Amino acid sequence: MTGTGPQNWIAGVVLATALAAATAQAREGSQGSGLAVPRFVSLKSDKVNVHSGPTRDHDVTWIYTRAGLPVEITAEYENWRRVRDWEGAEGWVYHSLLSGRRTGLVQANPKTHEDYIPIYASADAKSAVTAKLQRGVLGKLKHCTGTWCRIIGDGFDGWVEQDRLWGVYPNEKVE
Numbered sequence: 464m465t466g467t468g469p470q471n472w473i474a475g476v477v478l479a480t481a482l483a484a485a486t487a488q489a490r491e492g493s494q495g496s497g498l499a500v501p502r503f504v505s506l507k508s509d510k511v512n513v514h515s516g517p518t519r520d521h522d523v524t525w526i527y528t529r530a531g532l533p534v535e536i537t538a539e540y541e542n543w544r545r546v547r548d549w550e551g552a553e554g555w556v557y558h559s560l561l562s563g564r565r566t567g568l569v570q571a572n573p574k575t576h577e578d579y580i581p582i583y584a585s586a587d588a589k590s591a592v593t594a595k596l597q598r599g600v601l602g603k604l605k606h607c608t609g610t611w612c613r614i615i616g617d618g619f620d621g622w623v624e625q626d627r628l629w630g631v632y633p634n635e636k637v638e
Contacts, residue, residue: 495539517543533630
């Protein structure tokens with residue numbers, strides 16, 4: 464582009480537009496994993512620092528101390544994930560401290576406020592109750608149909624109504 468005529472001006476605009484698009488694409492590619500947001504994951508470690516922003520320079524606002532705890536990723540920035548827990552608290556966690564393994568946290572039925580949630584032998588409320596779990600019990604999700612989830616943990620293995628778990632969306636199917 465050595466001249467100053469209209470063709471050189473147009474070529475310059477085209478080149479600048481292409482460079483801007485390539486830069487934006489590269490930036491978007493570095494913004495996160497490319498996986499769906501929001502989504503549920505779990506904590507890999509018994510000690511996970513939660514920061515006020517997406518860098519190590521941001522303050523640690525609290526520390527999770529329970530491996531396997533389900534959290535919801537609500538945003539991504541480069542290698543950082545903003546997570547929300549079952550209480551609604553949000554903060555930033557480094558991606559390598561999270562696992563794609565799905566877990567569920569037993570929660571009370573908001574209508575009945577039961578102390579114990581029944582676990583059934585099959586995905587049917589008429590099947591035998593194999594255990595009763597307190598709110599806050601953590602288990603691994605093996606399968607969810609959209610209305611029922613098979614959950615496994617220390618001393619239990621059975622089916623629970625999906626809306627009794629935090630860590631899975633309503634109507635979500637998990638294989």
